[in-house]
Amino acid sequence: xxxxxxxxxxxxxxxxxxxxxxxxxxxxxxxxxxxxxxxxxxxxxxxxxxxxxxxxxxxxxxxxxxxxxxxxxxxxxxxxxxxxxxxxxxxxxxxxxxxxxxxxxxxxxxxxxxxxxxxxxxxxxxxxxxxxxxxxxxxxxxxxxxxxxxxxxxxxxxxxxxxxxxxxxxxxxxxxxxxxxxxxxxxxxxxxxxxxxxxxxxxxxxxxxxxxxxxxxxxxxxxxxxxxxxxxxxxxxxxxxxxxxxxxxxxxxxxxxxxxxxxxxxxxxxxxxxxxxxxxxxxxxxxxxxxxxxxxxxxxxxxxxxxxxxxxxxxxxxxxxxxxxxxxxxxxxxxxxxxxxxxxxxxxxxxxxxxxxxxxxxxxxxxxxxxxxxxxxxxxxxxxxxxxxxxxxxxxxxxxxxxxxxxxxxxxxxxxxxxxxxxxxxxxxxxxxxxxxxxxxxxxxxxxxxxxxxxxxxxxxxxxxxxxxxxxxxxxxxxxxxxxxxxxxxxxxxxxxxxxxxxxxxxxxxxxxxxxxxxxxxxxxxxxxxxxxxxxxxxxxxxxxxxxxxxxxxxxxxxxxxxxxxxxxxxxxxxxxxxxxxxxxxxxxxxxxxxxxxxxxxxxxxxxxxxxxxxxxxxxxxxxxxxxxxxxxxxxxxxxxxxxxxxxxxxxxxxxxxxxxxxxxxxxxxxxxxxxxxxxxxxxxxxxxxxxxxxxxxxxxxxxxxxxxxxxxxxxxxxxxxxxxxxxxxxxxxxxxxxxxxxxxxxxxxxxxxxxxxxxxxxxxxxxxxxxxxxxxxxxxxxxxxxxxxxxxxxxxxxxxxxxxxxxxxxxxxxxxxxxxxxxxxxxxxxxxxxxxxxxxxxxxxxxxxxxxxxxxxxxxxx
Numbered sequence: 001x002x003x004x005x006x007x008x009x010x011x012x013x014x015x016x017x018x019x020x021x022x023x024x025x026x027x028x029x030x031x032x033x034x035x036x037x038x039x040x041x042x043x044x045x046x047x048x049x050x051x052x053x054x055x056x057x058x059x060x061x062x063x064x065x066x067x068x069x070x071x072x073x074x075x076x077x078x079x080x081x082x083x084x085x086x087x088x089x090x091x092x093x094x095x096x097x098x099x100x101x102x103x104x105x106x107x108x109x110x111x112x113x114x115x116x117x118x119x120x121x122x123x124x125x126x127x128x129x130x131x132x133x134x135x136x137x138x139x140x141x142x143x144x145x146x147x148x149x150x151x152x153x154x155x156x157x158x159x160x161x162x163x164x165x166x167x168x169x170x171x172x173x174x175x176x177x178x179x180x181x182x183x184x185x186x187x188x189x190x191x192x193x194x195x196x197x198x199x200x201x202x203x204x205x206x207x208x209x210x211x212x213x214x215x216x217x218x219x220x221x222x223x224x225x226x227x228x229x230x231x232x233x234x235x236x237x238x239x240x241x242x243x244x245x246x247x248x249x250x251x252x253x254x255x256x257x258x259x260x261x262x263x264x265x266x267x268x269x270x271x272x273x274x275x276x277x278x279x280x281x282x283x284x285x286x287x288x289x290x291x292x293x294x295x296x297x298x299x300x301x302x303x304x305x306x307x308x309x310x311x312x313x314x315x316x317x318x319x320x321x322x323x324x325x326x327x328x329x330x331x332x333x334x335x336x337x338x339x340x341x342x343x344x345x346x347x348x349x350x351x352x353x354x355x356x357x358x359x360x361x362x363x364x365x366x367x368x369x370x371x372x373x374x375x376x377x378x379x380x381x382x383x384x385x386x387x388x389x390x391x392x393x394x395x396x397x398x399x400x401x402x403x404x405x406x407x408x409x410x411x412x413x414x415x416x417x418x419x420x421x422x423x424x425x426x427x428x429x430x431x432x433x434x435x436x437x438x439x440x441x442x443x444x445x446x447x448x449x450x451x452x453x454x455x456x457x458x459x460x461x462x463x464x465x466x467x468x469x470x471x472x473x474x475x476x477x478x479x480x481x482x483x484x485x486x487x488x489x490x491x492x493x494x495x496x497x498x499x500x501x502x503x504x505x506x507x508x509x510x511x512x513x514x515x516x517x518x519x520x521x522x523x524x525x526x527x528x529x530x531x532x533x534x535x536x537x538x539x540x541x542x543x544x545x546x547x548x549x550x551x552x553x554x555x556x557x558x559x560x561x562x563x564x565x566x567x568x569x570x571x572x573x574x575x576x577x578x579x580x581x582x583x584x585x586x587x588x589x590x591x592x593x594x595x596x597x598x599x600x601x602x603x604x605x606x607x608x609x610x611x612x613x614x615x616x617x618x619x620x621x622x623x624x625x626x627x628x629x630x631x632x633x634x635x636x637x638x639x640x641x642x643x644x645x646x647x648x649x650x651x652x653x654x655x656x657x658x659x660x661x662x663x664x665x666x667x668x669x670x671x672x673x674x675x676x677x678x679x680x681x682x683x684x685x686x687x688x689x690x691x692x693x694x695x696x697x698x699x700x701x702x703x704x705x706x707x708x709x710x711x712x713x714x715x716x717x718x719x720x721x722x723x724x725x726x727x728x729x730x731x732x733x734x735x736x737x738x739x740x741x742x743x744x745x746x747x748x749x750x751x752x753x754x755x756x757x758x759x760x761x762x763x764x765x766x767x768x769x770x771x772x773x774x775x776x777x778x779x780x781x782x783x784x785x786x787x788x789x790x791x792x793x794x795x796x797x798x799x800x801x802x803x804x805x806x807x808x809x810x811x812x813x814x815x816x817x818x819x820x821x822x823x824x825x826x827x828x829x830x831x832x833x834x835x836x837x838x839x840x841x842x843x844x845x846x847x848x849x850x851x852x853x854x855x856x857x858x859x860x861x862x863x
Contacts, residue, residue, distance in 0.1 A: 008047070008450070009042040009043060009045060009046055009047055009049075009050050009445075009450065010039065010042065010043050011024055011025065011031045011035060011038070011039040011042065011443060011450075012031060012039065013450075014443050014450045014452070015452065016441050016443075016452045017441045017452045017454075019181065020181060020438065020439070020440060020441045020454070021179055021180065021181050021182065021183045021440040021441070022440065022441045022442065022452070023035075023088060023089070023090070023179075023440055023441065023442040023455065024089075024442060024443050032091070033091070034089050034090070034091040034219075034501050035089055037215065037218055037219050038086070038087070038089060038215065038219070041212075041215050042086070047448065047449075050085060050086075050445055051445075051448060053085045053211050053212070054084075054085040054445060056211055057083050057085055057207055057208070057211055058083075060207045060210065060211070061080065061081050061082075061083055061203075061207060062080065062646070062650065063643045063646065063647070064203065064207070064639075064643070065261070065631075065634070065642055065643070065646045066080070066081040066200075066203055066261060067080055067081060067261050081200065081203070081261075081495070082493065082494045082495060083204055083207060083208070083494070083495050083496070083497070084444045084445060084446075084478065084494050084495065084496045085211070085445050086442075086443055086444055086445050086450075086496065087208060087212075087496055087497045087498065087499045088442050088455060088476045088496040088497070088498045088499065089219070089498075089499045089501060090498065090499070090500050090501070091501060092500070092501060092502055092503050094183075095472075095500045097185070097368075098177065098185050098369070098459070099470045100368060100369075101185065101367070101368040101369025102175055102369065102459055102461055102468075102470050103461070103467070103468040103470060104359075104365065104367065104368055104369065105175060105187070105190070105355075105367065105369050106170065106173055106461045106463055106468045107363070107468065108355060108358060108359045108362065108363065108365075108367070109170060109173065109190060109192060109346045109355075110168055110169060110170045110346075110463060111358075111362045111363070112128075112346055112351070112355070112358050112362070113169050113170060113192070113342075113343060113345060113346040114148075114169060115362075116128070116133060116345050116346075117143050117144055117145065117146065117169070117342050117345065118144075118145060120133070122354075122358055122361065122362075125361065127354060127357050127358055127361050128351070128354045128358065129354075129376070129378060129379070131378050131429045132348070132350050132351060132354070132376075132378075133345075135378070135399075135429045135430075136345070136348060136350070136399050137399055138307070138308070138344050138345065138348060138399055138401065139345060140307070140308060140314075140315055140342070142311075142314045142315060142327055142341075143307070143341065143342030143345065144342075146327070146330060146331070146340065146341060146342055147330060147331060147333070148167045148168060148169045148340050168340075168463050168464075169339065169340035169342070169343055170192055170339055170340070170343055170346065170463055171234065171235075171238075171338035171339050171462065171463055171464075172195060172198070172231070172302075172338060172339060172460065172461070172462055172463075173190065173191060173192050173195060173339075173460070173461045173463070174190075174191035174195030174196075174197065174198075174458050174459065174460050174461070175187055175189075175190055175191070175369075175458070175459050175461070176188040176189045176190075176191070176456065176457070176458050177369075177456070177457050177458075177459060178372075178437050178438070178439045178440065178455075178456045178457070178485075179439070179440035179455075180438055180440075181438055183440075185369055186369075186370060186371070186372050186437065187352075187369055187370065187371045187372065188371075188372055188437055188456070188486075189347075189349065189352070190346065190347055190352075191347060191458075192339060192343045192344065192346040192347040193306065193307060193339065193343055193344040193347050193401060194303060194304045194305065194306070194339065195458075195460065196258070196259055196262060196304075197262075197458045197460070197475040198262070198266065198460055198471075198475075199261070199262035199263070199265040199266045199269075200262060200475055200495065201224075201458075201460070201471070201473060201474065201475040201498075202224060202228070202265070202266075202269065203265060204475070204495060204496070204497040204498075205224050205473065205497055207497075208497040216499065217506075219499060219501050220501050220502045220503070220504065220505060220506050221499040221500065221501055221502075221506065222472035222473070222499075222500045222501070222502055222506055223472070223506060223507070224471060224472065224473050227460075227462065227469060227471040227472065228269065228270065230462055230464065230469055231270065231462055232270045232271070234462060234464045235248050235270075235272075235300050235302055235338060236248060236300065237464075237465075238299075238300045238336035238338060239299035239300050239336060240299060240333055240334060240335070240336060241299065242299055246299035246300055247273060247289070247296060247297065247298050247299050247300075248272050248273070248298075248299065248300040248301075248302065249272060249273040249274070249275045249289065249298045249300070249301055249302070250263055250266060250267045250270075250272045250273070250274050250275070250302045250304065251275055251276070251277070251280075251301055251302065251303045251304060251305055251321075251322070252264075252267075252274060252275070252276060252304050252305070253276070253304065253305050253321050254276040254632065259304055260631060260634075261631075261634065263304055264631075264634030264635045265634070267635045268634070268635045272302065273289065273298075274635040275289060275298075275530065276321070276532060277305075277309075277319070277320045277321040277322050277323060278320060278532055279530040279531070279532050279533075280298070280322070280323035280326075281295065281323065282323055282324060282325030282326060282328070282329055283295055285328070285329060285332050285334055286298075286329055286334045286335070287301065287323060287326060287329050287334070287335050289528075289530060290530060290531055291528050291529055291530055291531070292529050292531065292534060292690050292780070292781050292845060293528060293529075293781055296528060298335065299335070299336065300335075300336045300337075300338070301335060301336070301337045301338070302338050303322075303337055303338070303339070303341075305321040305322060306321075306344070307341050307342055307343065307344045309321040309322050310322035310323075310326050310327070310337075310341050311323065311324060311325065311326040311327045311341075312324055313325055313327070314327045315327070326341075327341065344401055347401045348398065348399050348401060349374070349396055349397070349398055349399070349400070349401075349432050350376050350378070350398035350399060350429075350432055352371045352372075352374040352432070353371075353374045353375060353376050353382075353432075354376075355367060355371060356370065356371075372434055372435055372437050373434065373435040374432055374433070374434045374435075375393075375432060375433045375434075376398060376429075376432050377398070377424060377428040377429065377430075377431040377432060377433065378398070378428055378429035383424075383428050386424075386431075386433040387421070387424075390409045390410075390417075390421075390433075391409055391410040392410075392435070392436070393409070393433040393434060393435060393436070394406040394407065394408050394409075394433065394434050394435075394436055394486065395407040395408075395409060395420065395424070395431055395432070395433055396431070396432050396433075396434065397430060397431065397432075398429065398430050398431055398432045399430065405486075406434070406486055407420060408436075408483070436486075437485075437486055438482070439454040439455060439456055439482055439485055440454070440455055441453060441454055441455065442455045442476075442478070442496070444478055444494060444496070446480075446494070451480065453478040453479060453480050453493075453494070454478065454479055454480070454481075454482045454485055455476055455477065455478050455485075455496070456476070456477050456485045457474040457475070457476055457477075457498065458474055458475040458477070459471070459474045460474070472500040473497075473498045473499070473500055474498040475495060475498070476495060476496040476497070476498045477494075477495055478493065478494045478495065478496060479493050479494075480493065529689070529690045529691050529694075531845060531846050533633065533636060533691070534690065534691070534694045534845060534846055535694075535842070535846040536629045536632045536633050537629075537633065537636075537691055537694040537695040537698070538694045538695070538697055538698040538841070538842075538846065539625070539629050539698060540626065540629040540630060540633065540695060540698065541682075541694070541695040541696060541697065541698025541699040541700075541702065542698035542699070542701060542702040542838075543622055543623075543625040543626045543629060543698075543702075544626055544675055544678060544679070544698075544699065545698070545699045545702035545703045545706065546622050546702050546706060547619065547622045547623055547626055547671070547675060548672060548675045548676070548679075549583075549702070549703070549706035549707075549710075549732075550583060550585060550619050550622060550706075551619065551668050551671050551672050551675070552672060552731075552732045552733075552734065553576070553579060553580060553583065553585070553710065553732050554580070554585065554606070554610060554619065554668055555665060555668045555669070555672070556576065556728050556731050556732045557573070557576045557577065557580060557606065558606060558661050558664065558665050558668070559665060560572070560573055560576070560728070561573070561602055561603050561606065561661065562603070562661045562662065562665070570724070571719060571720060571721045571724055571725065572719070572724040572725035572727075572728045575713065575714040575717065575719060575725050576714070576725075576728055577602070578713045578714070578717075579709070579710050579713035579714055581713075582709050582712070582713045583617065583706070583709055583710075584615065584616065584617030584618065585609060585610075585615070585617070585618060585619070586605065586606065586609050587605070587609075603661055606661070606664075607660075607661060607664045610664060610668075611652075619652070620652065620653070623648065623649045623652055623653075623671075624649070626645060626648075626649065627645060627646070627649045630642060630645045630646075636691065638681065638685065640681060641678060641681045641682070641685075644674050644677050644678045644681070645674075645678060647674060648670075648671055648674035648675065648678075651667065651670055651671070651674075652667060652671055654667075679699070682695055682696070682699075690780065690781070693776045693779060693780060694845075696772070696776060697773060697776050697777075697841065700769045700770075700772045700773045700776070701769075701773065701834055701837060701838055703764070703769050704766050704769035704770065704773075704830060704834055705830070705831065705834045705835075707733060707756060707764070707765075707766055707769075708766060708827045708830040708831045708834075709827075709831060710729065710732060710733070711729070711753075711756060711757070711823070711827055712823075712824060712827040712828070712831065714728075714729050715729065715749065715752070715753070715820060715823060716819055716820050716823055716824040716827070717819060718814070718818040718819065722749055723747045726747050726748075726749060726752045727747060729752065729756070730752060730755075730756075733756055733764045734764055735755055735756060735762065735764050738755065738762060739751070739752065739755055742755075749812050750808045750809050750811075750812040751808070753808045753811050753812055753823065754808035757803065757806060757808065757811065757823075757826070758803060758804075758806050758807075758808055766803055766830060767800070767803040767804065770796060770799050770800040770803055771800060773796045773800075773837070774793070774796045774797060774800055777790075777792055777793050777796055777841075778793075780845065790840070790844055791840040791843070791844070792837060792840035792841045792844055795833055795836055795837040795840055796837055798833070799829070799830060799833050799834075799837070802826060802829055802830075803826075806826060810822055811823040811826065
């Protein structure tokens with residue numbers, strides 16, 4: 001058995017890896033004093049109790065939708081966040097030393113950045129080589145002398161204070177650290193651009209606090225809330241105006257960015273407006289948020305996008321992540337940005353070897369928290385050392401700030417090694433070499449036992465006018481393989497909540513909520529809805545309704561397939577299968593092949609079709625679209641609403657070993673219940689603003705479309721015995737009980753058509769949907785300069801008029817080919833008109849700008 005693995009939960013029986021500093025046990029084998037309360041609790045829990053806590057944590061993480069987009073061979077993969085049940089505990093003395101070093105390092109990085117983007121004395125005095133700037137592809141001319149922010153009056157004067165905030169360029173920074181074999185801390189890298197992990201660290205603490213509420217208090221664990229309170233207040237203080245209640249926005253790349261979950265999580269927790277580049281526009285020298293009600297000025301922007309993507313006019317042409325003209329709004333003193341654009345320059349790995357001398361030059365101080373030994377190959381002497389000791393070092397790009405894994409020459413083949421050496425000799429300034437980092441170990445509960453894994457920390461700092469505040473915690477990353485932690489700043493197999501314990505009781509009163517007696521201005525909302533958000537709400541409504549309609553039809557069909565009657569005797573089954581084919585849920589051949597031969601295969605093919613991700617209109621793909629739109633609205637949906645969607649998608653995606661139709665029906669029952677629960681929240685808990693209107697518009701349009709497709713496929717053709725088919729259609733549309741309350745068991749086609757097409761009181765009828773759509777469109781904002789109805793209103797009114805004049809008895813009449821031609825014509829009109837209505841709504845409300853066009857290639861013609 002591996003000596004670093006034990007099946008008990010006692011830390012006394014836990015064996016750390018050899019030749020590594022262990023966080024929980026001393027070299028003599030005793031449990032460290034700050035881990036002893038945890039040891040007592042783990043022994044009381046036992047293996048079953050700890051396994052139960054681990055399952056609870058896993059369930060909470062899954063319910064909260066905590067995911068991480070990690071790069072793999074297929075691109076960005078959506079992976080569940082993994083949190084260990086055992087926290088990492090750091091004593092107050094060790095933390096005080098680390099905290100002091102982080103504060104000093106933040107001050108040094110701020111001064112170095114201010115110099116590199118300003119007077120550049122470090123370069124002129126030879127402290128930092130010139131190529132760190134001039135050979136650096138990340139450096140942009142527009143960064144130089146860019147003001148760090150406006151003062152209280154909006155002025156950019158360097159002599160004036162930065163309002164109630166600061167004139168710092170670096171506001172939120174992170175430092176990746178590891179503990180060496182002697183217990184000392186070493187810096188692996190600095191994150192000054194837009195450090196990630198803050199939201200995951202907060203989520204780890206919230207989940208752990210719910211699982212170990214008494215333990216976290218008894219250990220005197222320092223709280224994180226005070227740091228986030230300081231962060232929120234600091235961001236507000238940066239505003240050039242309206243400091244009492246400024247609009248602070250968090251700018252996210254959105255989409256499939258690895259920051260998607262975290263950005264939405266932080267925006268929601270801190271009460272910030274989450275925006276993407278397409279939400280922004282510069283007008284009148286100010287950055288504005290585009291909403292349905294017009295442009296709203298943004299005072300402070302906490303950016304989580306790369307520096308060069310902030311402004312396509314002055315930086316990266318064609319970028320859609322920022323806003324054209326943003327740089328000029330900063331120069332004009334109308335916008336504060338955290339971190340300042342250009343802050344990436346303090347993050348480049350090539351700067352690490354020169355920070356110690358820069359600290360001496362700028363502050364006459366020795367760095368108390370040193371960097372791991374780093375050699376920039378642009379220096380002749382350093383380059384020679386690197387080639388002489390290549391097998392003892394790891395090689396990294398000198399100017400890469402993303403998670404590019406290091407190259408370990410000792411592990412390369414001869415040809416790969418020679419290729420690396422040639423590349424380094426050709427452009428030595430593009431490479432750095434570092435000593436291989438050792439990481440301390442800590443206990444982790446994995447596979448039902450205690451194991452000793454390597455750990456690395458990401459610490460976070462906030463720089464304000466009051467100084468530097470270090471968050472009393474960290475994002476701890478763990479891996480069984482030490483080299484995995486060095487591949488990227490976010491690598492690792494598991495994370496831990498990091499507890500910083502205090503020698504005295506901790507104040508637990510800190511909260512982000514305002515005082516209970518604070519007076520607040522009463523408001524009504526509605527117009528402050530970005531067009532992008534409205535679009536996601538609209539499509540969330542459509543996809544939810546589509547998923548429900550598909551699920552109901554599949555369930556109705558499968559129940560009959562598995563019934564006691566022979567499938568050949570089910571007169572309604574061919575029409576139900578035709579409806580499934582029309583909605584893209586099954587191969588169209590089933591709708592035209594003689595059903596007697598095809599029916600035996602249906603019991604096998606339907607379960608496969610339901611769970612098939614390759615079906616572009618299938619249920620799985622539809623639910624993927626539901627979750628994608630819900631993720632984009634993470635900061636707008638309630639926790640309960642998001643959990644319902646997350647649960648529905650997860651349950652449907654659970655692998656099913658066999659194709660048991662009964663199990664599939666049960667799964668579809670759960671899905672219908674979840675979708676109805678979400679609809680109930682939307683109906684009863686969402687304020688009647690434009691957000692609710694767009695969500696409901698999507699639902700009404702999709703319900704009308706799905707109902708029209710169903711009726712067209714089932715009631716238009718001739719069926720010898722229509723009673724079973726009519727009951728199946730009423731069941732699918734959730735109208736069977738309504739029908740029976742009116743007509744008892746007297747099932748007739750005209751009455752069914754009336755209930756599902758022309759009845760304005762039935763929430764499932766076509767007429768009800770169009771009435772609702774017209775009313776919702778009337779409540780949306782309109783251009784006061786416009787005369788007459790919009791195209792969307794014209795289409796909706798026209799379709800509603802068709803339904804109002806429809807006579808159920810005439811729709812029930814058959815032509816000489818025994819088809820209900822009038823019903824078919826009306827359904828075709830609805831089916832063709834609704835996509836036009838959807839496009840008209842999108843054109844009027846959801847599309848405000850065209851694609852960005854790059855004009856840099858347009859040059860004067862040469863003779």
